[in-house]
Amino acid sequence: MTVQVCADADEAVAGIRDGSTVLVGGFGMAGMPVELIDALIRQGASDLTVVSNNAGNGDTGLAALLAEGRVRRIVCSFPRQADSWIFDRLYREQRIELEVVPQGTLAERMRAAGAGIGAFFSPTGVGTPLAEGKETREINGRTYVLEYPIKGDVALIGAHRADRMGNLVYRKTARNFGPVMATAATTVVAQVREIVEIGAIDPETVVTPSIYVDRVVQAGAAAEGRSA
């Protein structure tokens, strides 16, 4: 199915249901699809499970979604940061569930979901509290822990450029979780800085091929309409 080029971020997040698992790209603010998250706040879906590396920074983006009380559970590697005050408060008030996952395991669990892998054995976390209760196996003299895929109903990611096919190109370390999340969700929505014509992206440089992408929206498309 070809990509839907959306007029604004509200169209891009339409239809996200209560109780969905939402993969949110970004590492800190780099690659975070802030406009899609703002649109998700307006859209109103609640009781969400959010999978993201961090649990929000400052007061915008993912932090704002948390502040609105829309997130029941967050799966992340590094919730606690100097500017994660919104998550910190919700966690201490027991208003949000937290599953801490080692960062590489988080990425690989989504990669597995996108690649059709049923589960995988990883050496990360063996002997630590994060492997407690998980199945382990010794393979060639080394102990591994069994990890299961994380699949999203929706992925909201930030990329640099899309063509009208939905091929994506990222920029520098803002790439981070975007390409992996793009493979791991039923509906993949990308916020990009520009949308170019088909053929304008060198196929050799495509990072996320169009097959993974369902909707794209140019950042600023909504803001122009609202601020007019």
Place this chain on the structure above:
Amino acid sequence: MNSTPSLVENLDRAPLGKDEMAAMVARDIPRGSYVNLGIGQPTLVADHLPAGSGVVLHTENGMLNMGPAARPGEVDPDLTNAGKIPVTELPGAAYFHHADSFAMMRGGHLDICVLGAFQVSAVGDLANWHTGARDAIPAVGGAMDLAIGAKKVFVMMTLFAKDGSPKLVRECTYPLTGLGCVDRVYTDLATFRVGPEGATVLETFGISYDELAARLDVPLAPANADRTPSPAPHAGPTVPSEAPSPGH
């Protein structure tokens, strides 16, 4: 690093400051290594790598050949390090996504990573992600992947915590990051090799080997001396069980 020189006791110099510790770590990084520097003090190591060392820095958020922190006017929100601090790129840099970045760690492609720690055990267990305090918010980031993935794991830390308790221990009491993963420990007072054979003192700073052994409740051996590991002074039944005063 193949043949370890004999123990060096630097009795005439003060304990090392952060930058001197970073310089000690940098000295032991072979030319051309692929290295990940953890958040916090380990990032100081980059400042002590000699020009032309050819060391390639990896950052977990998807980059090789990361350059120094961005100066005002160079800041690009799309280019940050693992601590979310704006950085720069060096010629020959490469970007990749998170699953690839951590495959580089887990797959054993990184030569060295340098991490901070709450505790390291004599056999190289690492505790550096969680104090275990009930009200603490756990945050592991990439620490567990780095700890078990890099070919060599160097830890950089003060030898004693603020409350005076030693951070090189028989067994970690804080929640573990990885089992038997640490190779070297660089501290203000001494540099250690740790592993299955226990802790070996490579170099001391402002303290003698004997004083150091008296202040730690860990069996130690001096590097390449013709001695078998000494029992910790307070471990055997014939020595007093009172712990040494770590000072104030």
